[in-house]
Amino acid sequence: MANSDSGDKEAHRSSKHGGWITLPFMLVTLLGMSITYFGWVMNLIVFLIEEFNIKSIAAVQISNIVNGVVNMLPVVAAILADSFFGNIPVISASAFISLTGISLLTLIASLDYLRPRPCETGSILCQSPSKLQLGILYAALALVITGTAGTRFILASAGANQYKKPKEQGRFFNWYFFTLYGGAITGTTAIVYAQDNASWKLGFGLCVAANLISFIVFVAGKRLYEHDQPLGSPYTSLVRVLVAATMKRKAVISYKDEDYHHRELEKETKTYVAMPSKSFRFLNRAALKTEGDSNNNMWRLCSVQEVEDFKAVLRLVPLWTSVMFLSAPLAVQMSMTVLQAMVMDRKLGPHFKVSAGSMQVIALVSGCVFIILNNWTTYPMYQKLIRKPLTPLQKVGVGHVLTILSMAISAVVEAKRLKTVENSHLMSVLWLVPALVINGIGEAFHFPANIAIFYGEFPESLRNTASSLTSVVMGISFYLSTALIDVIQRTTKWLPNDINHGRVDNVYLVLVIIGVSNFGYFLVCSWFYNYRNLKNDDHEQDPKDVTN
Known part of the structure; x- marks a missing residue:
């Protein structure tokens, strides 16, 4: 009788909490937080150069560190959620922290005494920011970084927790990725355009509005959510x-x-x-x-x-490291593309000028489109022709090849651009598009596949933090890219503050060499890796996965 009563209580609780009624609250929260994050981070290099008089390469280094921390901290948030507080309280607190940070950034953009005086036209002498100004800037960045880290990936597991059936969880993840990319594209285009063509105050102010709406909507749906119970540290x-x-x-x-x-x-x-x-x-x-x-x-x-379970984690370490050296060149390319766009002809017609920080939207759109095409056409056609599906590691291998190709094209384009500089002719920014498109296609292959590998192959007790561990890999890659840029700057003359007098094409060639070497390492790792769980899924994947 007691068991019957407890079953009735469980059914009653499940009928009132979780399910598809929570989807709008989760997606609006994700959309607003994504617009906020991409709205300030994608144009951060330009903001540091134009508003804080920071040298270009130093601005790139700061941006890489910021991106690294943003991708490293989600694992801390995941541990806090799994071990102590649960997902819902962590997301609520993080959204509020992010709101505080982006509001402070808006204040910095609004008040002149919180920024150094602008450089005089034609002068090479610019006032450096004071320690107080830098302190307030870094405090604002720390807050928005913390808030972003505590929402972006935790929202994925919190949303999936609202559903009991794996099929429903899969449908939620599809909505999650579409919304994430939609927010990224909106932030990278509309917000960045407002910053460059209207004012930084307006651009950051729009981020405040998006963050505020996210916070209010998420808190409003709190009584509808299925709340997970902290079970202690899975580590x-x-x-x-x-x-x-x-x-x-x-x-x-x-x-x-x-x-x-x-x-x-x-x-x-x-x-x-x-x-x-x-x-x-x-x-x-x-x-x-x-x-x-x-x-x-x-x-x-x-x-x-x-x-x-411990051995399963150890077996993934070699693949883990190969992902780091796959992401590091992409981080360098992202930074260099902004610097290249700033010294290129960004006019599209007589009345429109492309924002340098918006160039990355090309890779985002390309990635979003090809995630859809891969699932609808590429993968089904491959399975029909070869009579077995592409395994996750094979998809990652395709991503490796496309990333190397993207770097090679970037090297050729930059070499051509430097020749036009000698002739005092600005090259069109559209020359950067092919490499970014291929970059996005490569990401459409390797990003979802890497998440599938980590989520599927990690022990069940660690699956809530598997996606955040993928983010950690990306964070480490940004630090690797920062270290690589620093080494190149110290040992060569390829990266001066004015890249028109440098050799960024040689930097891309170094990235090609790193990519080829890492691809060879990845092939060895994939040859020896045996699937632990994915071989038992609906796709009946081979236990031994050879990427070739």
């Missing part, structure tokens, strides 16, 4: 495996099932294994029963499933 079990294996490092490994510890609940999961695998055998000792072990001492005795 604790990973640490316990390493500690337990180290404590029993002298124990002799057994080949009998009964010598290893299992938990009853794990036997019902689809990933249950009776014996630990032979790879990373040192870790098997964590689940080995020895004298003095107690089921209550979780730091000395782990289950076989926990050991295998």
